[in-house]
Amino acid sequence: MARHADALAPGMPGLPASGRYAYELLPRLYPGMLALLYYRAEVILRETAILGMLGVATLGFYIEEGFDYLLFDVAFFLLLVTAALNIAVDALSRRLRPREAPIEDPCSR
Numbered sequence: 001m002a003r004h005a006d007a008l009a010p011g012m013p014g015l016p017a018s019g020r021y022a023y024e025l026l027p028r029l030y031p032g033m034l035a036l037l038y039y040r041a042e043v044i045l046r047e048t049a050i051l052g053m054l055g056v057a058t059l060g061f062y063i064e065e066g067f068d069y070l071l072f073d074v075a076f077f078l079l080l081v082t083a084a085l086n087i088a089v090d091a092l093s094r095r096l097r098p099r100e101a102p103i104e105d106p107c108s109r
Helices: 002-007 017-053 059-068 072-096
Strands: none
Touching: 002 017, 017 072, 059 072
């Protein structure tokens, strides 16, 4: 995010530094930052299932433990919880992501 912010040309030179940060820089960086944060959250959720099957005490560990002790109802419920969490994070990130790239940046005027 810092590299992207450094590459932006300031479009409102008359504002003080706090105004440029609040009204120019943050609105231009916020959609990309949200997309990155939700992508990382989704990856972390998926990794918990994989690492749990390797023995780390995460969600996947409890799923594997359910299969080991023949508690298929518990394992299936935890699989559904994992799938629901992934779907919810993906839906939220799609909703908050901008629909299309703006043709003209309003801050550069």
